Amino acid sequence: MTQMTFSMPARVTAQDVPALRERYKGLIQEGVRELSLDFSQVESIDSMAIGLLVATHNSLLKCGGVLSVVNTPGNVYQLLTLMRLDKHFTIAQA
Amino acid sequence: MLEAHELTQGFVEDCREHLEHIESALMDLEAAGAAADHELVNSVFRAAHSIKGGAGMLGLDNIKTLSHKLENVLHLLRTGELTPGRETISVLLKGFDRLTDLVEHVHESETLSIDEQVQGLVRIAMAGGAGGDAPPEPERIPLEQGGIFTVDAVSLEQARAGGNYIYLLEYDLIHDIHGKNAMPFDVLKQLTDTGRIIDCKLDFQAVGGLDDFGNSIPFHVLFASILEHKYVCGLVKLPPERVRDIADAKDAVRFAPTDTFREEFGCVVLDAQQGRGSLVVPAELTLRSLHNLKAGMLAALARCQELSLDLRPVVRCDLLFFQLLCSAHASFRAQGKRMTIAHALPQERLAGARALGFGCGGVGGCPFGA
Incomplete structure (x- = not known):
């Protein structure tokens, strides 16, 4: 499976979502099936960005791929696991 | 700033302090029995x-899960629903022994098995809480938009026993949080500051994929609080109809057949139509997805006459997955039900399974098509 790690910006908010969405769609179309999002720089994440994570997971799942979120800082990790997203895809702490 | x-x-040091006197405390409890x-x-x-x-804060899931299960049994002892008899104390001691192992090998703790201890604790908790040896039956809350919110029965009972009201908060992340310029972290923090989040569920199916996402992100929170309904509505800034009070209606949230x-069940979705369930098996069969798959299969076994599996997506799996398929097949047969394969494993996986000796030699519905 084609694997790729993608670094995320410090703040992942609604205004970043359209560009990221097109980027992820492009990666999946190019054949990436293991997409790893590096959250080491991420300080905060809003609702639309959470939706983007879910939509990316769903799109990858549909074509037999997997999403993982890695190097997740404490407060963001706490949020994502509190929302139980870790039941659906891997979320690894920094 | 402290490093990880x-x-x-x-x-680890805090845990050692907490665990230091547990064994003698448990022995004292057993000696005292009902008068503990x-x-x-x-x-x-x-x-x-x-x-x-x-x-939980450090992301040590095995330690979190095992201590949660220990806590559930101890809660039943606190409320008098369980007496500290020999068997209960023995299971607790084994659980705490394993917890000590995990803490002492904290960096490897995620790779150490806790299955045996968790099974023992769940069995004790359900026997105590349900008054018998019935298998754990989660509570199921039907959602307005369809679907079911499944929640661990012991956790829910614990929250109720604390004198709390139980609310189902029906958020849409886009309209109720993003649309009000709020951040999800702040919203959830406010909830944990004023009550207890029992569980959450984000509706992955409703969100859709990258091509069609953007209209709605339904997010449900099961929230325990001593606050009355009107105050909770003000706190969470949701209309009253989306703050469902289910604290006094225990029977109403019990699953109606x-x-x-x-x-x-995490990444696994059980769809049932007129008693016929279907499951699409995930691409990667990790321990987490296997656990979810097993939960989905058990739910189908309990509530469906037939289960159909789509095995096409499977990309990565191992012996555990093959064993699960075999066990599920045998369990359905033993109950006079059917487990069928709508779409077989990809050829490479199938060959791998057969090379390991899997295949029932012509028994109908064999997942390996032998």
């Missing part, structure tokens, strides 16, 4: 509770 390894080391000192039970409960909290439903 310093936080972990601090956690309430404060002694509370002290052991608090130890498990503190370890669970610390492990139906043959058509949809239930999520």
Whole structure:
């Protein structure tokens, strides 16, 4: 499976979502099936960005791929696991 | 700012303090039986509770899960629903022994098995809470938009026993949080500051994929609080109809048998239509997805006459997955039900399974098509 790690910006908010969405769609179309999002720089994440994570997971799942979120800082990790997203895809702490 | 390894080391030291006197406390509880000192039970409960909290913050899922299950049994001892008899104390001792192992090998703790201890604790908890040896039956809350919110029965009962009201908060992340310029972290923090989040569920199916996402992100929170309904509505800034009070209606949230439903188990979705369930098996069969798959299969076994599996997506799997398929097939047959394969494993996986000796030699519905 084609694997790729993608670094995320410090703040992942609604205004970043359209560009990221097109980027992820492009990666999946190019054949990436293991997409790893590096959250080491991420300080905060809003609702639309959470939706983007879910939509990316769903799109990858549909074509037999997997999403993982890695190097997740404490407060963001706490949020994502509190929302139980870790039941659906891997979320690894920094 | 503390580094991760310093936080972990601090956690380990705290755990050692909490665990230091557990064994003698449990032995004292067993000796006292029904007359056990309430404060002694509370002290052991608090130890498990503190370890669970610390492990949750550090992402140590095995330690968190095991301490949560210990906490559930200890809660039943606190409320008098369970007496500290020999078997209960023996299971608790084994659980705490394993917890000590995990703490002492904290960096490998995620790779160490806790299955045996968790199974023992769940069995004791359900026997105590349900008054018999019935298998754990989660509570199921039907959602307005369809689907079911499945929640661990013991956790829900614990929240109720604390004198809390139980609310189902029906958020849409886009309209109720993003649309009000709020951040999800702040919203959830406010909830944990004023009550307790029992569980959450984000509707993955409703969100859709990258091509069609953007209209709605339904997010449900099961929230326990001593606050009355009107105050909770003000606090969470949701209209009253989307703050469902289910605290006083225990029977209403018990699962009402139906043959058509949809239930999520993490990444696994069980779709049932008129008693016929179907599951699409995930691409990667990790321990987590296997656990979810097993939960979905058990739900189908309990509530469907037939289960159909789509095995096409499977990309990565191992012996455990093949064993699960075999066990599920045998369990359905043993109950006079059918497990069928709508779409077989990809050829490479199938060949791998057969090379390992899997295949029932012509028994109908064999997952390996032998």
